[in-house]
Amino acid sequence: MQYVILIMMVIFAIAAIQTEVLRRTIIYAGVFSLLSSFAYLLYKAPDVAIAEAVIGCTLATVIYLVAMTKYKVFRVYYKHTSTNKENIHDILESITKYTDYMSLQLDTISTKKDLHEILEDSHYDVIIIQNDTSIDVYGETSNYHFDSMIDFLNLTCRYKIDFHFVTPKKLEDNYE
Amino acid sequence: MNEESILLRKTMGSLYTYIIIFGIYIIYNGHLTPGGGFQGGAILASVFIIHYLVTYSKTLRSATLTNLEKVIYVALVVFAIVLIFYLNPYASLSTKRVYLIIMNGLIGIKVSCGLTVVFYRFIFFESR
Numbered sequence: 001m002q003y004v005i006l007i008m009m010v011i012f013a014i015a016a017i018q019t020e021v022l023r024r025t026i027i028y029a030g031v032f033s034l035l036s037s038f039a040y041l042l043y044k045a046p047d048v049a050i051a052e053a054v055i056g057c058t059l060a061t062v063i064y065l066v067a068m069t070k071y072k073v074f075r076v077y078y079k080h081t082s083t084n085k086e087n088i089h090d091i092l093e094s095i096t097k098y099t100d101y102m103s104l105q106l107d108t109i110s111t112k113k114d115l116h117e118i119l120e121d122s123h124y125d126v127i128i129i130q131n132d133t134s135i136d137v138y139g140e141t142s143n144y145h146f147d148s149m150i151d152f153l154n155l156t157c158r159y160k161i162d163f164h165f166v167t168p169k170k171l172e173d174n175y176e
Numbered sequence: 177m178n179e180e181s182i183l184l185r186k187t188m189g190s191l192y193t194y195i196i197i198f199g200i201y202i203i204y205n206g207h208l209t210p211g212g213g214f215q216g217g218a219i220l221a222s223v224f225i226i227h228y229l230v231t232y233s234k235t236l237r238s239a240t241l242t243n244l245e246k247v248i249y250v251a252l253v254v255f256a257i258v259l260i261f262y263l264n265p266y267a268s269l270s271t272k273r274v275y276l277i278i279m280n281g282l283i284g285i286k287v288s289c290g291l292t293v294v295f296y297r298f299i300f301f302e303s304r
Contacts, residue, residue: 046210050202054218059291062225066299 030061213283221291245289
């Protein structure tokens, strides 16, 4: 019985590393945690088994799943001040391609606010401001997706308009 | 996942009572059976997490929980120190039982407050 549990633990640990989908990894890690709590029970440590079953299997899995949903929404603020109607929404199409490629969920908001108002008030991932001559893309360096998005846009886009990737400092902490 | 589901709300709402009773049982019997303050507190904390999953309410006052946790931590240390100085080392079993139950209860409340504060802080403040 012990050997079966231990072998299954090894199998689920390898499966958690080798899967492509992140959500499956979380579930495999939860199953691994449950099996390890059962192994503790077989080694006659029921205290540790209860703690492992509650914390490792339940709380950690729920926290990982919540983190997944927070990580997947990609929110873009888009401000268009150009009089030229020609190149409108090209940048949004390429960002849609990027989010499809990374399997994210895109949330686009067209706004008329100033840049500083957006920076101070809102939860944004990327801010795009399109003028006559240039497209400014603002993002934070602490954002996980921003660097890869810069690479993706530089590789795939062919535009007459130049890009300015600006990474402003975070103005204030969100903590309380 | 954004709107509340009636099925989840009804089933989980009926489970609240049993989870709380189970957590209190594990804390109360910690000195006799496997379990104790930490495990029971973690089970009690899962009630708050289920509450978040069911209702998505944002009205939980985490400041109250933080203060309660600090107060209970001080009470725990003071209780242990006082008992070390005043407890007869040859005290009867029932006295020690009362002592263990009180300590387990304090630890349980503190752990459940702490885990809940960690969870809600993670959800509402740690964005990106």
